[in-house]
Amino acid sequence: MGVFEQGPDSAQYVLTLDCSDCPGIVNQLSGVLLGQGADIIELRQFSDRLHLRPVPGQQEPDGHFFMRLHFAAPAGEAALGALRAGIHEVAALHGMRWELRPHGAKRRVLIMVSKFGHCLNDLLFRTRTGELPVDVVAVVSNHPDHQRLAEWHGIPFHHVPVTPESKPAAEARLLELVDAYDVELVVLARYMQVLSDGLTRKLEGRAINIHHSFLPAFKGAKPYHQAYARGVKTVGATAHYVNSELDEGPIISQQVIEVDHTFGPEDLVAAGRDTECKALSNAVRWHCEGRVVVQGNRTIVLR
CATH class of the missing domain: 3.30.70.260 (ACT domain)
Known part of the structure; x- marks a missing residue:
């Protein structure tokens, strides 16, 4: 060289x-x-x-x-x-x-979020300061809570409510937005809805999720409460590609923090927020910099 x-x-x-x-x-x-x-x-x-x-x-x-x-x-x-x-x-x-x-080309990113906004806020801040090589083109949420935050950053916000009856229409609307904004990467920043198999197949390789647990432990809902019940000594977060198996996609980035018996469930939730933000931002950056290669159900991260 x-x-x-x-x-x-x-x-x-x-x-x-x-x-x-x-x-x-x-x-x-x-x-x-x-x-x-x-x-x-x-x-x-x-x-x-x-x-x-x-x-x-x-x-x-x-x-x-x-x-x-x-x-x-x-x-x-x-x-x-x-x-x-x-x-x-x-x-x-x-x-x-x-x-x-x-080199340095920004990928067009759509962020999905529910009510917890810390990962969204972190991604928007890192984007604004130039830390992430992304262009956040839209924010989509099943709740209206973060509309003002997105619009303060100058990013279009789309409220797409989801109920069991409206889920197919909501997912169809999401795909319309992905096409309309020419989206290269969808980021689920604590989006608390399970995507259908059909949607995950269409987004395969271009959707990243943050799970508030150090996978493969404590999958599904309320992982911090599961961790508390097991008396864990560390909690963590896992950023992974989305596939048709819930919380089973290829892992890109993980972060952990030490805890002890004095931490209740809500303390674990609070401690885990930083790990979620860091794991997700790392995964987004490495993907957008062309550092991640998927092989089967694992990734090779060249950094």
Whole structure:
């Protein structure tokens, strides 16, 4: 990796990829970048080959390879097209999943919230100060409580009530908003409604939830009360991708805080708020920076 002084004729990009592991992948991609006059700024890679135990009598497992490349390259549509063509050629050889985005590009985010507003407030503050590479395009809630907060930040607020009878219509309305705002990521910031299987399938890979528990423990409702009943010595929060299994999606970020026997259920709720905010903001930032790769029911976070 060299020292690159970016000028008006250069641009920065982030390439995130994964594929079956084999020798030469990094060399081939580095050759593409070198051939296009690019310079690597940061590289993170991981292979799970060493973590896979070979079965006696069978071929040694190949494992899986993950990489995130932050690099600078000549700017312009022609240069970008040649760069993509070179990456595509290597990707085709290895069956890669890959994504190339401009470094620092803001993703269009829709936040969903119910009555607890601490995670919403934290995300909006971090967005306003530039800590998160996101553009919050709308806030959706099944309660009207946080309308003034959203509008103070200059963000459209949509009140979409949910009852057992209106749930299908409410979810259809949500999808309309996702399409209308060209949303890239939906963030459930203590949105206390269970999404239907149909909706989770449509949002797969682009919806992040914060669960106020250190999953896989204490799933479902009132996890802090469950934790109190078990006399836990730590409480935490888990940010994960949403899937059709309640609180079972691939985990992105977790935070914990120590507690003791003097903490009642409400004390645990109060202690857990900071962990919820931090776990969720980390997950949103890592996703939007192209640092998260999903493999099955787990994630690799390249940071």
